[in-house]
Every structure is written in structure tokens, then in C-alpha cells.
Amino acid sequence: MIELVEAGVEGRLEPTSLRLAERRVAVIGSNGSGKSTLARLLNGLVEPTSGRVLVDGLDTRRDGREVRRRVGFVFTDPNAQLVMPTVAEDVELSLRKTHREKASRTAAALAVLERFGLADLAQRSVHALSGGQRQLLAIATVLATDPAVLVADEPTTLLDLANTRRVGEVLLGLEQQLVLVTHDLELAARCDRALVVHAGAIAFDGPAATAVDRYRTLVS
Numbered sequence: 297m298i299e300l301v302e303a304g305v306e307g308r309l310e311p312t313s314l315r316l317a318e319r320r321v322a323v324i325g326s327n328g329s330g331k332s333t334l335a336r337l338l339n340g341l342v343e344p345t346s347g348r349v350l351v352d353g354l355d356t357r358r359d360g361r362e363v364r365r366r367v368g369f370v371f372t373d374p375n376a377q378l379v380m381p382t383v384a385e386d387v388e389l390s391l392r393k394t395h396r397e398k399a400s401r402t403a404a405a406l407a408v409l410e411r412f413g414l415a416d417l418a419q420r421s422v423h424a425l426s427g428g429q430r431q432l433l434a435i436a437t438v439l440a441t442d443p444a445v446l447v448a449d450e451p452t453t454l455l456d457l458a459n460t461r462r463v464g465e466v467l468l469g470l471e472q473q474l475v476l477v478t479h480d481l482e483l484a485a486r487c488d489r490a491l492v493v494h495a496g497a498i499a500f501d502g503p504a505a506t507a508v509d510r511y512r513t514l515v516s
């Protein structure tokens with residue numbers, strides 16, 4: 297359970313209180329409205345300048361390491377988190393703490409890649425992947441650490457239509473809780489709840505379809 301208690305970031309997000317318990321929560325809103333700031337508060341990438349953010353009761357400011365173990369973060373640009381020469385090595389890097397032995401790490405990495413339809417690409421250079429494959433790999437490397445929550449900040453923004461759909465299906469089908477920042481209103485509408493962020497504050501919080509309508513009204 298993620299809870300914001302009057303949590304704000306000066307100049308970027310007004311003090312905000314909410315509890316996120318639904319499996320799939322969308323965050324929508326205009327450029328510069330504060331969506332990324334909100335997303336980054338959830339795993340301590342950004343610390344609140346007022347109030348608190350709690351993950352299962354852990355304070356993101358005080359217990360950052362434990363919070364990041366529970367809340368994985370996927371960036372818009374997968375290149376921000378893929379650092380190893382090959383696909384398999386990138387997943388193995390995520391598994392280094394949970395699988396100390398090389399053989400078990402390699403087997404676990406392959407299992408992760410199979411789950412995402414990337415097993416055939418295990419020995420490829422990350423640079424030889426398509427944008428969609430690279431984003432799926434970035435998601436796979438984060439999920440390999442088995443976080444309870446996945447926060448994804450515009451994960452389909454750089455993708456074409458087919459890959460947007462593919463990555464969207466993977467994300468919406470996750471068993472983990474998902475907090476999805478997106479400009480893709482179709483994807484947002486399929487979530488269980490959506491927050492509309494506007495000028496550094498939550499302008500609407502409720503059913504996703506209603507949120508999408510409100511956002512359209514706000515910008516028209």
C-alpha cells in the first residue's frame with residue numbers, strides 16, 4: 297500500500313494526500329503538470345519537501361533502499377536502465393543479489409526472458425533490439441527483482457502503435473500493482489483508477505473513464 301500524507305515537492309507538486317490500493321492506477325495530465333514528480337515520489341527517486349510518502353508503512357526518505365526493493369521504476373527511455381552488453385547480462389545484473397551463483401542466475405534470467413518473449417534475443421546486443429523489445433527488456437529487468445509495485449513513467453511514449461499495444465498489454469496484465477504515467481488515454485481508461493494532475497495538483501481522482509473525460513474537458 298502506497299500512501300501520500302500531505303506530500304508535496306516545492307514548486308512542482310502541492311501537498312497531496314492519497315492512498316493507492318488498486319491494482320492498476322493511471323496518472324494523466326499535461327506536460328509539466330507534475331506527473332513525473334508524483335511518480336518519482338512513490339519510490340523515493342524524488343523526496344517530498346513537505347509531508348511523507350509511505351510504502352507499506354516505510355518512509356521513502358528514511359527507508360529508501362527498502363522502498364526501492366518494493367517499488368520498481370521503469371523510465372520512458374529504456375536506455376536509461378539498460379547498461380550491459382547483452383540482453384541476458386542485463387537481466388542477470390538485476391538478479392545479482394537474489395542469485396549469487398552464476399548458473400542459477402543464468403537460468404533465472406532465461407526464465408524471465410521467456411516470460412516476456414525475449415528468450416531468442418538473450419545473446420543479442422541491447423543496441424540491436426527494436427524500441428519495443430528494448431522497453432520490454434527494461435520492464436523485465438525491473439520485474440526480475442520481484443517488486444510489489446511497478447511505477448512506469450510514460451513507458452510507451454517512444455514506441456510505435458504495435459509496440460505501444462504490446463507493452464501496454466504486458467503492463468496491464470501484470471499481477472503486481474501498476475502505477476502508470478501515460479499520455480495514452482486508451483491505456484489509461486483501462487486502469488482501475490486514474491489521477492488527473494493539473495498545474496501541480498490532483499485535479500481529479502476516480503474511475504479511469506471519468507478521469508479521461510475530465511482531462512479532455514480541462515484541456516479543451
Ligand SMILES: Nc1ncnc2c1ncn2[C@@H]1O[C@H](COP(=O)(O)OP(=O)(O)OP(=O)(O)O)[C@@H](O)[C@H]1O
Binds near residue numbers: 308325326327331
Ligand atoms: N529536477 C527538477 N528540478 C526543478 N524543477 C523540476 C524538476 N523536474 C521537473 N521540474 C518542474 O516541475 C514541474 C512538473 O514537472 P514534471 O516532470 O513532474 O511534469 P510532467 O507532468 O511529468 O511533465 P511531462 O508530461 O512533460 O513529462 C515542471 O514545471 C518542471 O519544470
